[in-house]
Amino acid sequence: MDELDTRVLAVVARIPAGQAASYGDVAGAAGTPTAREVGQALQRHGRSVPWWRVVRADGTPAPHLRTEQLRLLAQEGVPLTPDGGAVDFGRARWSEARRDRDDGEQQTLFG
DNA sequence: CGCGTGACGTATC
């Protein structure tokens, strides 16, 4: 397994349940050059990580996984858009940076 | 090395 793939998987594995990240987000956090690489890494080794928490930049899942992925996301309580066809990135977006802050500053604007 | 391909992203029409 390539080191690049390993880093991608490591990042995906740290996305907490109930949140999601875009391919681009993962790419940035993993240090991979482009979002495309994230997709390729998941296609090859995604089986061992919560791959469904990774969606496209606009919150929609990849076409061929649409049904399955949305089901898994909804199942663990990830906020979806009104139409239920995409992740509500206004509330569910995860980022490496926010990971630390959340610990001592629990979300306050959930109303 | 060139070329097609793709779980991507942004800009345009």
Place this chain on the structure above:
DNA sequence: AGATACGCCACGC
């Protein structure tokens, strides 16, 4: 909103 175009970069042939 849906379709196209182009940039991007690793991979396989």
